[in-house]
Amino acid sequence: MAWIQTNMGRRRVDGDQNKDRLSDLPECIILHILSFLRTPHAVQTCVLSTRWKHLWKRIPTLNLNSFQFRTLKIFSVFMSKVLSLRDPSTALHTFNISRRGDIEPRLLKKFLNYVYFHNIHLQELVISLHGDIGLIFSCVSSCRALTSLKLSVGPTWRDPKKTLFPKSLNLPLLTSLDLEDFAFCGDESGCAEPFLEFTKLNSLVIRSCKVIDAQILNISSETLVNLDMQNNSSLFAKIKLYAPSLCAFNYAGSHHIHNIRGCGLSSIKQVNIESVHFSASQEDALVLFSWLLDFANIESLTVTSTALQV
Amino acid sequence: MAEEVSSQMNSLSISETNPSSSATISLVSGDDIVFKVEPTIAKEMETVQSFIDETDGKITTIPLPNISSHDLPYVIEYCEKSIAGKITKEFEAEFVKKLNNEEVKELFLAANYLNIKKLLDFLSQVIADRIANKSVEYVRRYFGIENDFTPEEEAKLREELAWTFTGVDPDDEDEN
Structure with a gap:
């Protein structure tokens, strides 16, 4: 955001003099504050005064969570209204949509179309819902300006199957990726390497994911700084990690600890290992011990007590 | 208003130029209290840094007439943590706990004036949280x-x- 000289005047006298200073701010700063609100609250600011009547239509962010709405019908009407009334010339930077359970195909199409037509400036996309996966991915892959992507999607909420992570998702500017409930597919050599295309990746979160047709998950990135792995399936045994820029690594597991082969982890400073139900096997203890050898340079290590019992 | 402030800044800075103290930057609050900070802190404050750059680093005393000596230490503390890479959720929660509504607004305006993007984003979130669900x-x-x-x-x-x-x-x- 460009710096704008604001009319601040003197302060610290009494409440009265400070009173109207925030509302004196230029529109772009107020829109910036409003972009941190959930969209229903942002729209409600239209009744504050005549200046604010149409302000919400120019917010660069949409935050829609179905749990805020009493019924799916209300959510559906709200989303349709917002998308049709929003100022079409205002760039959309962030779209965050979460709907627990299935979404009507018509509503999904409306949302994806809107994203598709605003994809030039879209930097951040959060999609958490169940619907046509093919449509969702073809839309996501059109958003070439994305720097941050968070996905938790499946065909239908009744189907607990993991969604196959597409190999051809090419988002050249992506720095932050957060995936939940995905399956990564291995290649001929029995190794899955799903993140190779993302050459600017800085932060990676993998939650409740699994690897299919492979024994090894390969994470190799020159740029990765933060890695967070939570509750991933223990069906694959090994993780190969090459990340010379990695600073912080969080690992939370439940029943099994992955065998991690780290190399080039010279920048790592902080490691958190959290686990609730490790089977206290000697094997796990050895794995944990080999981890600690890989992380020889760390400054801070947090290990939960149950993990230490192994 | 913009012109008035910049001319004020020039006259004050030139009169206080002191090349020997170039290691640290002096930030002068609106109520004339001097805060000495490392140049790395000044870098976090885009407004201050661009002012230093414009004068090729000759001027190291920067008047900040819009920021009080009450608010400036908070801004400096946040910048220090940011440089150290220690902005955590816990730190931010503690940081904001100390601030009442009025102080949050003051700091927001200070962050906007100094153009510190991270602090501005953080305080925008705090303000949004404090007005969400209110009448x-x-x-x-x-x-x-x-x-x-x-x-x-x-x-x-x-x-x-x-x-x-x-x-x-x-x-x-x-x-x-």
């Missing part, structure tokens, strides 16, 4: 907005946008 009157007071709608106009608007006022988690009029 219209509360939010008007928070921002200092004068209601220039007639009651009829406001009622009509609420009716037109009924889809955002009904079925969504309601305003808490009690929190006024």
